[in-house]
Amino acid sequence: MKVNTLGVVGAGQMGGGIAxxxxxxxxxxxxxxxxxxxxxKGIGAIDRNLGRMVEKGKLTASQQKEIVARIxxxxxxxxxRSVDLTVEAATENLEIKRKIFSKLDEVxxxxxxxxxxxxxxxxxxxxxxxxxxxxxVGIHFMNPVPVMKLVEIIRGLLTSDETYRAALDLCAKLGxxxxxxxxxxGFLINRILCPMINEAVFALEGGIATAEDIDKAMxxxxxxxxxxxxxxxxxxxDTCLAIMEILHRDLGEDKFRPAPLLRKxxxxxxxxxxxxxxxxxxxx
Numbered sequence: 001m002k003v004n005t006l007g008v009v010g011a012g013q014m015g016g017g018i019a020x021x022x023x024x025x026x027x028x029x030x031x032x033x034x035x036x037x038x039x040x041k042g043i044g045a046i047d048r049n050l051g052r053m054v055e056k057g058k059l060t061a062s063q064q065k066e067i068v069a070r071i072x073x074x075x076x077x078x079x080x081r082s083v084d085l086t087v088e089a090a091t092e093n094l095e096i097k098r099k100i101f102s103k104l105d106e107v108x109x110x111x112x113x114x115x116x117x118x119x120x121x122x123x124x125x126x127x128x129x130x131x132x133x134x135x136x137v138g139i140h141f142m143n144p145v146p147v148m149k150l151v152e153i154i155r156g157l158l159t160s161d162e163t164y165r166a167a168l169d170l171c172a173k174l175g176x177x178x179x180x181x182x183x184x185x186g187f188l189i190n191r192i193l194c195p196m197i198n199e200a201v202f203a204l205e206g207g208i209a210t211a212e213d214i215d216k217a218m219x220x221x222x223x224x225x226x227x228x229x230x231x232x233x234x235x236x237x238d239t240c241l242a243i244m245e246i247l248h249r250d251l252g253e254d255k256f257r258p259a260p261l262l263r264k265x266x267x268x269x270x271x272x273x274x275x276x277x278x279x280x281x282x283x284x
Contacts, residue, residue, distance in 0.1 A: 001113070001166040003173070004028065007086030009100055011042025011073070014117055015089035017145025020046045021174050023070040024146075030072050030079050039073035046071065049146060077103050085113040085170065087139055092242050094121055098129040105130040113163055115139040119190050120243045123156035123183045133158035137167045140187065141176075143235065151176045154187050185250040186243060194243045197235075200228035201259035204279070211279045229279040233272030241266045 006022045008015045011033035019031045019042070033039045047068055053059040059067075072079070077100070080086055086108060088100050097116060104114055113135045116126050127136035138154030151171045155164055164180075171178045181188035200214050209217070215227020232240050241263065247256040265271075265278060272278030 001084070001111075001162060001169075003084045003113075003166065003170045005030065005083045006170075007080045007083035007104075007108070007112075008032065008089060009077070009080075009086060009104070010089035010091075010117075011039050012089070013045075014141065014143060014145060015087075016042040016045050017143070018087055018089060018117065018141055019071050020049060020067070020146055021176075023067045025174050026070075027173075028070055028072070030074055030083055032074050032077060032079065035075055036073075039075060043068065043071060043073055078107050080104060080108050080112075083108060083112055085115060085166065087115045087117055089117040089141075092119060092121065092239055094125070097121065097126055101126055101129040101136075105132065111135075113137065113166055115167065117141055119239070120186050120246045122185075123154045123159070127156045127158060134160040135163050137163050138181075138183070138187070139167050139171070140189070142189070149175075149177050150189075151178050152187055152189055153178050153180045154183055155180070156183050186247050190243050191247070193231075194240055194247065195256060197228045197232045197240055198244050198256075198259050198262065201232070201262045204229065205259055205261040233278035233280055233282075236271050236274055237262060237278050238266050238271045 005028040007030045008019045009032045011031050019029045022029050031039060031042060033042060050059060050064040050067055054061055054064050086104055088097060090096055090100055101114060114130060115137050117140055118138060119140055123138040127133035130136060133156060136156055137159050140152040142148035142150050153167050168178055179188060186194065203209060203214055204211055211229045215230050218224045218227045241258055244256060244258040248258065269275060270277050273282050276282050
């Protein structure tokens with residue numbers, strides 16, 4: 001199955017990034033969010049990202065306009081009637097995602113593939129919200145999507161070989177490398193990454209080192225491009241906590257217990273870059 005028209009649900013950082021790389025690859029994109037303000041914000045962010053590429057000589061101004069023109073912003077999921085594959089990139093909440101997929105199952109063509117960009121929620125569970133579990137797959141892009149080369153592909157219990165191959169083909173068309181992970185809590189990336197971040201928070205909470213020294217140690221001692229606390233702020237502390245809660249609940253092991261300090265930061269509304277403060281303070 002070839003994907004010529006891609007649907008993206010969620011015009012935020014992840015959804016906007018997916019829409020951008022798809023449009024750059026020549027696909028027609030239908031980009032959905034719940035209101036005009038959010039879709040305009042999403043298109044604006046894409047246009048600015050492309051503008052920076054023009055400034056660096058990686059695109060021409062006319063190419064920038066052509067790419068943006070391939071993205072159709074919508075607020076009605078009914079506009080997904082023409083898509084070949086839809087990627088959901090909404091907030092990491094099971095019930096919200098279930099509602100989205102139930103609606104997509106009604107409005108998209110029976111031949112269309114439904115995919116989730118979830119970083120931790122079971123693909124089999126999400127597929128159960130639809131009448132097409134064979135045409136359901138996890139396509140987990142890394143943030144920021146235009147920069148990061150990797151995409152994690154997750155097969156649900158009933159994902160067909162054809163659907164899996166279509167997901168691989170789409171990622172190749174977008175210029176991405178892929179790894180395949182089992183439908184297990186946290187899949188592959190976050191099964192490894194989030195416990196590392198969580199352990200860094202425990203180290204901070206225990207007074208082992210400052211946030212700056214924890215990050216410096218991991219950057220210079222293990223050649224990580226970002227320290228774990230910097231990365232947590234970039235990802236969003238609320239997202240990190242949600243993933244750790246899923247790992248702890250579904251795997252039942254104490255090593256996945258979220259750090260109390262992480263819970264405190266999230267309870268205080270300190271989510272990282274997006275709120276202006278997390279383990280570090282950010283100014284616009």
